[in-house]
Amino acid sequence: MTVLPEVLTRYVVEDRGYHTPCWIWTGACKPEGYAEVNWQRRGGANAHRLVYEHLVAPIPDGLQIDHLCRNRSCVNPDHLEPVTPAENTRRGAGTKLAMDDAINIRRRHAAGESQSALAREYGVHPAHVSKIVSGKKWRP
Secondary structure, three states, rough: OOOOHOOOOEEEEEEOOHHHEEEEEEOOEEOOOEEEEEEOOOOOOEHHHHHHHHHOOOOOOOEEEEEOOOOOOOEHHHHEEEHHHHHHHHHHHOOOOOOHHHHHHHHHHOOOHHHHHHHHHHHHHHHHHHHHOOOOOOOO
16 A cells, blocks of 8 residues: 555645645654654655655655755645755754855955854854854855
8 A cells, every 4th residue: 555645635625824735744744843644654745745756756855855945844846945964054944144144254354353242143052153254154
């Protein structure tokens, strides 16, 4: 018996503020909010990954699926995009900075502004600014 047809129909369509409606998973979700399904004895597979692979394309090795709509329980393949882990982290819900911010931090620090002043202005820890300035984080 295959589970995939269930994955392809086990959602409700809801407007969640993205430019097209989300497909909200009606089955079990992991504690982090990701849609979960048992599939080919993998147990607890991410439903959004299965939907993407079945309806769009295989997910390249080393890439993760980002929810463009920012809704972890969404399985709409139009809202899913394969990205590197670093890009997925940058786009994450808790991210305060964008790439442009990191570029400005580097530029301003090179012009003489202190890391602590930049950290206060951008609302991040000074250690985070230090990693941006050194190129350990937010590499263009």
